[in-house]
Amino acid sequence: MALLQVRDFPQDLYALLAIKAQLENRSITQQTIHMLKEGLTEKSEQVSSRAAVLNSISQMNLTMNKNVPSPAELIRQDRDRQEV
Numbered sequence: 001m002a003l004l005q006v007r008d009f010p011q012d013l014y015a016l017l018a019i020k021a022q023l024e025n026r027s028i029t030q031q032t033i034h035m036l037k038e039g040l041t042e043k044s045e046q047v048s049s050r051a052a053v054l055n056s057i058s059q060m061n062l063t064m065n066k067n068v069p070s071p072a073e074l075i076r077q078d079r080d081r082q083e084v
Contacts, residue, residue: 021031069077 017031017035018028020035021028024031024034026034
């Protein structure tokens with residue numbers, strides 16, 4: 001198994017890590033591994049999901065509807081509605 005050493009780890013961050021480890025009944029090492037794994041896989045899944053959505057949108061043959069009001073016009077209409 002690989003060994004990881006982190007130099008100049010901020011004391012306040014270490015204290016938070018220790019508290020989190022204690023709350024979840026883990027050692028600091030176990031908690032660090034758990035949080036790194038969770039954070040890295042979450043990010044990877046988000047990127048994959050976002051890429052899939054963008055890919056499906058790009059495959060659609062969407063054309064801009066010229067009858068759609070500008071964002072400024074939509075905001076103006078919304079403000080007018082709120083004033084009534």
